[in-house]
Amino acid sequence: MSTTETQPLAHDAAGAPQASKFPLNLWYVAALASELKDKPIGRTLLGKPIVLFRTADGQPAALEDRCCHRALPLSHGTVEAHGVRCGYHGLMFDNKGQCIEVPGQAKIPTKAKVPAFHAKERDQIIWIWFGDADNAAPTCEPPEYEVHSNGKYLFEGDVYHYDAPYQLIHDNLLDLSHLGYVHLRTIGGNASIHMNAQMKVESDDSLVRVTRYMPDSEPPPTYIAAFPFKGRVDRWQEIEFCVTHLRIWTGAVDIGTDSLDDPDRGGFHMRGFHGVTPETETTSHYFWTMATNPVSSPQETLQKVVEQTIMTFDEDKVVIEAQYKNMVKIGNGPMVDIHVDVGANRARKIIEKLRNEVIS
Structure with missing residues (x-):
């Protein structure tokens, strides 16, 4: 491992320390x-x-x-x-x-x-x-992501560049209610079911978990293309936000076959890794992988899932960049929150707290 430079704290014109532009350490x-x-x-x-x-x-x-x-x-x-x-x-x-x-x-x-x-x-x-000036050397090991290493899944990935701030990508990933409107061709499904999903949000000082269940649903196109479902399904979406990356586990089982809170449930799985790294205050890098558990024709199924994932992320990129372009054009006017914004709002509070901690 190489050594790192010391990153000085930012100061204003009067010499007082300012919050970092991004969370450090x-x-x-x-x-x-x-x-x-x-x-x-x-x-x-x-x-x-x-x-x-x-x-x-x-x-x-x-x-x-x-x-x-x-x-x-x-x-x-x-x-x-x-x-x-x-x-x-x-x-x-x-x-x-x-x-x-x-x-x-x-x-x-x-x-x-x-x-x-x-x-x-x-x-x-x-x-x-x-790290900041007091933490030039790492204080912990990098996060693990066992999905890439445990042998249970096949995966591929790629990188996107966004002309938008990184927290808009967080907002998008923490709120999967948009699937029924933005991703009708791939992982979407019935918009009403998405907006009315059973949702639970948990958080602490560094993490947000959003769990959404959609029992008795029609499987969306991506699911049908990759798995031999018999008919309607019970779907889940589990999102875990950490400041530098998100882990999203989505999938479905044939209706009534497995409990959606069983960590060993079967069915069709899509496990996404989403590394969201600021490039600047207004641009971002988005590193993603998608892992799945093919029941037959492993490489063919993986390619179907990856192709559908790319279509999905292309759609998200259009929305997020258009959103930010409009924010710049019109200005940061007030925004009204609705029930699906709880996870994203908690994530923003965590980031703000960590940014401010750099000057303490």
Whole structure:
């Protein structure tokens, strides 16, 4: 694991500390493990330009995406056995940000280094630590996501870039009542059933859980395409919000066959991982995977589920970006809450609390 730079607290014009733009002292998703191959990846995360690459032994590394010589992004360079090489004059940097080679020059300047960040892979997700000045080193391990590693599911994933703030993505994922209106072709179903689902919301200082049950429902198109249901189904939606990612378990069983609160229930499962990482205050990265439990034709079923998931997320992206564009155009006028907003509102309170804690 590489070392990380110290991130100073923000101050206003009078020198007083301000709340961070984003919650700190957390592991954020930087990439899916499948993205890091033989080339560096440049990505802005929490307003900081980062270059990601793998070392010769396969470990992820993260550096500031700027060569200390003439400022070319290191992501324009190449990955070699000993680190990342700048694509302008060939300076080589190791995973700690230290320059270890200057072509044509034996002596390496002592100041030839770039800031490095802690990066770690766990369950096929690349995490990066963003800490405040008092927590430059990680205070915990990255979150686990056993769905990728326990062998019970097949999964694939990808990355979206959003021209919208990250909390609008949180709002969308915490409120699945919109499925009946936005996703009629895929995972939607009867809009009235979605809006009237049996819903329970639980939360603490760092987590929100939303549970929604929809017994005696018609299975939506995605479910029918992937699983041999006999007719009507009992559906569930379980959403777990953490500040840097969400886990969403949805699915259905044939009506009356399994209890919807049984953790070992059968039927058709879709387990989604949703890593939502701010790029800036107004743009975001959305890292997702979708896992399922095929009962037959595993790869064919997985591809059906992934194709339907992509259609679904494409629809969400259109809505969220149009929503934000309208907010910018018209201004942040008052918004009226309804019953489906409880989870999203609690998540926003958690984020605000964590942002303010950075200055305490």
